Amino acid sequence: xxxxxxxxxxxxxGNAYLDVSELADYRQLNPDRFAKLLIKEKTVPLLSEDPIxxxxxxxxxxxxGLSAKDIDSIELLITxxxxxxxxGKSISTxxxxxxxxxxxxxxxxxxxxxxxxxxxxQMAVNFILSQxxxxxxxxxxxxxxxxxxxxxGKDVSVMDWSYAxxxxxxxxxxxxxxxxxxxxxxxxxxxxxxxxxVMDTCxxxxxxxxxxxxxxxxxxxxxxxxxxxEYAKRINQVCYKNSFQYLAxxxxxxxxxxxxxxxxxxxxxxxxxxxxxxxFNNRVxxxxxxxxxxxxxxxxxxxxxxxxxxxxxxFRLSKRIGCFSYGSGCCSEFYSGVVDxxxxxxxxxxxxxxxxxxxxxxxxxxxxxxxxxNSNVSFGTRNCExxxxxxxxxxxxELATPQLFLKKIKDFHREYTWTT
Amino acid sequence: MSAQQIFDYLTSSILDVVPELNEHEFRKNDxxxxxxxxxxxxxxxxxxxxxxLRLKIPLAETYGPNNLGELADLLQSKSQIS
Numbered sequence: 404x405x406x407x408x409x410x411x412x413x414x415x416x417g418n419a420y421l422d423v424s425e426l427a428d429y430r431q432l433n434p435d436r437f438a439k440l441l442i443k444e445k446t447v448p449l450l451s452e453d454p455i456x457x458x459x460x461x462x463x464x465x466x467x468g469l470s471a472k473d474i475d476s477i478e479l480l481i482t483x484x485x486x487x488x489x490x491g492k493s494i495s496t497x498x499x500x501x502x503x504x505x506x507x508x509x510x511x512x513x514x515x516x517x518x519x520x521x522x523x524x525q526m527a528v529n530f531i532l533s534q535x536x537x538x539x540x541x542x543x544x545x546x547x548x549x550x551x552x553x554x555x556g557k558d559v560s561v562m563d564w565s566y567a568x569x570x571x572x573x574x575x576x577x578x579x580x581x582x583x584x585x586x587x588x589x590x591x592x593x594x595x596x597x598x599x600x601v602m603d604t605c606x607x608x609x610x611x612x613x614x615x616x617x618x619x620x621x622x623x624x625x626x627x628x629x630x631x632x633e634y635a636k637r638i639n640q641v642c643y644k645n646s647f648q649y650l651a652x653x654x655x656x657x658x659x660x661x662x663x664x665x666x667x668x669x670x671x672x673x674x675x676x677x678x679x680x681x682x683f684n685n686r687v688x689x690x691x692x693x694x695x696x697x698x699x700x701x702x703x704x705x706x707x708x709x710x711x712x713x714x715x716x717x718f719r720l721s722k723r724i725g726c727f728s729y730g731s732g733c734c735s736e737f738y739s740g741v742v743d744x745x746x747x748x749x750x751x752x753x754x755x756x757x758x759x760x761x762x763x764x765x766x767x768x769x770x771x772x773x774x775x776x777n778s779n780v781s782f783g784t785r786n787c788e789x790x791x792x793x794x795x796x797x798x799x800x801e802l803a804t805p806q807l808f809l810k811k812i813k814d815f816h817r818e819y820t821w822t823t
Numbered sequence: 824m825s826a827q828q829i830f831d832y833l834t835s836s837i838l839d840v841v842p843e844l845n846e847h848e849f850r851k852n853d854x855x856x857x858x859x860x861x862x863x864x865x866x867x868x869x870x871x872x873x874x875x876l877r878l879k880i881p882l883a884e885t886y887g888p889n890n891l892g893e894l895a896d897l898l899q900s901k902s903q904i905s
Contacts, residue, residue, distance in 0.1 A: 436861045601883055620866050621882040662863040666870055 407531045407591065408584025408740055410540070411468065414710055414755055415461035416574045416697045417446035418794040418806075419763045421770050423569050423698070429767045430559065432569070441657025441691070445572040445698030447765055447773060448548045450780050450792040451808040452573070454486045455497045456819065458546040459807045462577035464751060465542075466502050469579075474503070477579075479530050479541035480510040483519035483702045485606055486547045487512060488782065488817070498544060501807055501819060516604070517653055518730025519702030520545030520576065525736070527580040528589055540581040545703035548573035552610055552777040559774075564612040567604070570656040571612070572698020576706040585746040586713065587724070590739045595634030597626050598734035605731060609782030619731055620659060626735035627652075627663040627727055628670055634737040643671045647725035647739060649716055650686050651708040654694040660687060663727075689715040696759050702730070714755065718747040754804065763797040780812070787812045795822055824902060829876065830895040836871040840864050851892025878902050 423445050427437045448457075466474060482495040493512035513523050520543070527541035549571035551564050559565050603622050604614030635641045652660040664687050668674040674682065690708035692715045694700075700707060705728040712724055721743045729735040765773070779787055788811050794802065802822055810820045834849045841860055847853075855865050869885050880901050888894040 433859075439861055439863060603883075615886075617862055617865065618883060618886045620862055621869070621886055624866060624870070625882045658863055662866060666867075670870075 404591065405532065405534060405582045406584050406588060407528050407582060408580070408589040409578050409587040410581040410583045410585050411465045411579040411749070412577060412586055412706070412710055413461050413464050413751060414574065414576045414693065414707055415457055416693070416755075416759050417448060417452060417457065417762060419449055419765050419797055420444045420446050420697070421765050421767070425767050426569055426770070430568070437569070439658045440570065441661065441695065442570055442698070443695040445569070446574055446700075446762070447770060448550055448573040449773070449794065449797065450776060451789045451794065451810070452548070453488060453780070453809055453817070454482075454484050454546040454548060454575070455488070455494050455501075455817065456807045456809055457548065457573060457575035458482055458494065458498045458544040458577070459501045459819075461546070461575035462498070462502055462542060462544055463807075464754065464804065465577055465579050473540070475505045475507075476538055476540050477504050477542050478508050478536055478539040479527060480504060480508055481523040481526060481541070481543045482510075482512045483514075483523035483543065483545040484512060484547050485514055485516055485519065485701055486549075487514070489815075494546070497817060497819070502542075504542070515734050516730035516732050517655070517699075517701045517704060518728050518734045518736070520704075520706045521726070521728035521730075521736050521738070522734070524578060524580065524706070525594070525738070527578070531580060531582055532591065538582070540579060542577065542579055544575055544577045545700075545706055546575035547701035547703055549612065550610055550777050550780070551774060552781060553774045555771065555775045562611075563608075566614075566616050567612050567699075570699050572700050574697045574700035574703055574707065576700075576703040576710060578706065584740075585743075585749060587709070587740040587742055590723070590741070593634060593638050593739050595630045595632065595637065595737045596735065597630040597633055601731075601733050603731045603733065610777070614731065620662075622731070622733055623653075623655075623659065623729050624663055624666050626729050626733065628667055630727060630735045630737040631667065631671070634739075643667060644674075644682065646723060648686065648722035649689060649712045649724045651690040651705060651712050651724055651726045652687065653705040653727060653729045654691060654708050655699045655704070657691045657695055660691065693755070693759070710750070710755075713742055713747050714750055714752040718742050718744050720744055758804075761798060761800060761802065784812050785815055793822070824876070824899065826895050826899045829898050829902070830891065832875045833868075833872050833891060833895055833898070836868050836875060839871055840867045849891060851895070852890045854890045872898065876902055
């Protein structure tokens with residue numbers, strides 16, 4: 404059997420962010436409860452940013468590092484999102500165009516709430532394993548954002564999406580999946596999946612979110628245990644602690660991950676509170692680092708936690724990472740792979756962090772202005788000029804790399820341009 | 824097991840997770856939200872009481888009750904089925 408996994412991966416976290424503690428003060432959230440959420444910053448999408456710009460900006464450094472022959476070997480492009488811009492036309496068509504991929508390429512969009520990135524990744528893994536096109540590569544991009552709209556001065560607490568406001572962010576993670584798993588070698592067949600119908604959180608309306616945070620938390624905790632137990636049924640002598648040197652979680656917010664880890668450690672291993680805290684700091688915390696800087700990026704979050712783990716941990720020896728993915732509705736999965744010592748350093752840690760550090764910090768007033776301006780690009784916008792919202796109007800210093808941004812929408816067609 | 828016994832297990836689990844409430848006299852119409860208990864702690868309380876009752880049901884099936892009395896009734900009905 405061929406090897407399979409992630410040959411390369413990259414992340415893009417947008418151009419503007421909000422310090423979430425400032426938002427919590429402004430919205431008068433209980434400070435003790437807010438502190439337990441372990442949230443720091445959230446990326447806020449500008450009007451010139453959409454799921455396509457995030458996706459392209461995440462994948463561009465990967466594509467730029469490939470030869471023309473390798474680019475042509477990308478025969479599958481899957482965009483994974485719950486933030487689509489059209490019921491029919493997939494955002495993968497725009498992404499395909501701006502990345503200059505071969506026309507002999509399958510492309511489509513995939514949806515299952517925050518599970519979408521894992522769903523896309525696993526489909527790509529199986530495309531490579533099937534060997535129906537030996538040597539072919541797949542590009543999987545999970546891209547999601549929350550763009551809420553409210554009239555200026557209106558009470559946000561009555562909006563359906565208010566419960567999620569502090570935690571939701573924007574960002575995209577791109578994965579090049581192939582027979583050369585330089586970054587993350589997948590444990591083939593080591594998958595435990597678990598799902599059922601539940602109405603926890605959802606997007607039944609354009610540009611909004613609805614649902615119940617309590618039910619979602621309970622469902623997440625159920626799945627976190629049951630998906631691992633199914634994995635353990637398939638893999639002999641697996642141990643929740645010793646088989647995985649790190650754990651990457653879908654991270655709606657850090658407090659939820661901390662609770663899920665604590666619950667699994669207690670239920671599966673009978674661990675003591677001291678043991679659980681130490682284990683959390685050693686195996687889980689590295690994966691929260693980048694997630695805490697952009698907020699929940701839904702389908703891409705577990706992949707960002709994986710990337711954060713690889714960039715912020717010690718891989719002098721090969722190590723196995725266990726990944727838990729959960730998407731409301733719901734579907735979940737526990738899977739794993741191995742990161743080799745030398746190859747982990749190929750990731751663009753400095754570029755990722757420079758890009759995050761270079762974002763513009765919005766004041767709460769500027770953020771409120773954006774909430775009101777967002778109506779200009781609501782779902783179904785037919786025509787709109789967006790150059791005044793270009794990233795260069797926010798960030799005076801030089802951008803870490805050229806970026807794609809949305810210039811205009813003309814008769815529903817989106818036109819993008821690169822920053823110079 | 825009676826609903827009262829389950830209610831007692833429930834209040835002891837609440838005190839395990841939120842010891843600051845030890846002065847509180849729990850009543851059936853108390854709501855954890857109104858007592859200032861956060862969402863993660865509420866989930867921990869549910870996990871703990873299910874363990875004490877040796878009740879193996881999905882956590883999501885405990886969602887819905889508006890107060891402690893309703894939750895105790897729900898847990899009693901689940902314990903009779905399982």
